Amino acid sequence: MTTGIKNPDKQVPAINKDEQIKALKMAFENGDSAEVAARIVENYEANQQHYQAMMDQTIAEAKRSQEEGWDQATLNARGVRTLTTAEKKFYNAAIEVESFDGVAALVPPTVFDRIFEDLATEHPLLSRINMQTTGAATMWVTRKEGATTAYWGDVCDEIKEMVDNGFETVDMGMQKLSGFLVVCKAMFELGPEWLDRYVRTLLTEIMATELEKVAVNGDGNKKPIGMMRDLDGAVSGGIYPEKTPVALPDFSPASIGELILAPTTKGGTRDYTGITLIINPLDYASKFFAIGAKQKDDGSWTFNNFAVPGLEIIRTPAVPIGKVVAGKPADYFMGVGSQAKLESTDVLRMIEDQRLYLVRQLINGRPLDNEAFTVFDIANMSLTPVEAVPVP
Structure with a gap:
């Protein structure tokens, strides 16, 4: 079983960072593709040992569970969940080819549902906001403060005003959150349940920080509008101004x-x-x-x-x-798309037996009123x- 970072002499030759960023830009469709791509490469380089440690720990626990014959209760306590039929099919297909390439279309929505459940459980702020699964287009209705939404009168009186006058319809398109999943070849030897535990742990960690950041202070420019932003302020270049403290x-x-x-x-x-x-x-x-x-x-x-x-x-x-x-x-409302994408390209291979898989999730959010x-x-x-x- 392969663990640890490989001998540098045996590594696949490193690709120039500029070439990596140029190639990664092809994987993105929004206007900030260069910035996001650069962040992915820099983040990976800065946290390479952290990702390796997470993989080593998962591999060690999986081996120990086999040696000691852990029961389901012990596995659950370690974050290893019972998988649905669709989830097992997805992970087994990945294990068979030792890669997520070619099986990304099989990824069931419940995999990402569980990730957001973990986010809500482990991060108090994300557990308190109104997070809902939505489609690619999101509309919701909010009550206008101070507006009259009910009226008194005789039974046969004509309706004096449309009730809709007391509400506001907000039409919000979805924005794309891009992250990445680091997987070494040895991870595919663990079995579907342990592979799922690793995938959920890493993606939860990646998404938690970013979602909390935008829920609090997202500027609205191709990302959610945060609690600290002024919805009634002058928007410049898609950016909402911060509220005056x-x-x-x-x-x-x-x-x-x-x-x-x-x-x-x-x-x-x-x-x-x-x-x-x-x-x-x-x-x-x-x-x-x-x-x-x-x-x-x-x-x-x-x-x-x-x-x-x-x-x-x-x-x-x-x-x-x-x-x-x-x-x-x-x-604070946050809509999460019901579909997520998992992609990879050869340029994402950083070191021998390791690959970065690009994960993209549609998300948007904003306060219900200013x-x-x-x-x-x-x-x-x-x-x-x-x-x-x-x-x-």
Whole structure:
């Protein structure tokens, strides 16, 4: 069984990076093909050892499972799932030829459905947004804030207004997310279940970072529109401007009520029902952690004690340091195409017995309305914890 990176003397001669990028451009159909192709090559070179480590670990666990006779419960705990008939057919066909070439047309939608299930399970932000499987064209209807959508009158009164006046139809085409799957020949010796585990693990890792990034701050230019973007702002070159952040001076009840809770009522037209703060992990550790720490009379400590009813904090590197996004993730819609493509070309072969397979998935998303999310500037936020005032 082949493991580890091959001896450089036995490797297939490396292709010039410029030639790689030129050839990879042929695999893309959007206007940013050069940029995406360059990112793929650079990312692969920077993470080559990481991908090899993932393959080595999968191979080692698969061998151990055979030696120790793991039962299905143990396999499930390791991320090895029971496959559907279609999934087994796909992976067995790939194993037979030791390649995904020629069998990509057989890839069942459930393979990618499971990847998005893993994304939702392992990444809190992606599990909270409204992610739906859609077709290549996506339309959805949102309610216009403040519009009247129901009317009183006598039973026989004529309809005074069309109910549609209270709603807005948004027509969004799908955008293409391109990634790549690194597979060595030894991976095809593991059997369909372990090959599936590796494919899902790597693609989940690749897609998670990018999907969180665009859901938070995608600029809308051939990609989703993020929570931090102004839907009503002037669009230039397909790029939506960032929202003007609101300075948050401290995390006192007064500031929380006025700046964070009050806007969620939409000018008093609806009740407050909770809020989510999306924060960079560094800001949480350096600012919010200390504010939420409280020492009890017995000397023990409790954490995440904030004066915000219905508060949920989600940490993600997708949020820039010094900023916080406030809102409800469910007010962000992300449509995922029901079909995905898996392709490869000879130019993608980087080293002996390894190949990059190009994965393309149609995805798009945007906030349901411009007021769904507020961006706060916390660069100068006071870090002094709010002392509790005894109730007389």
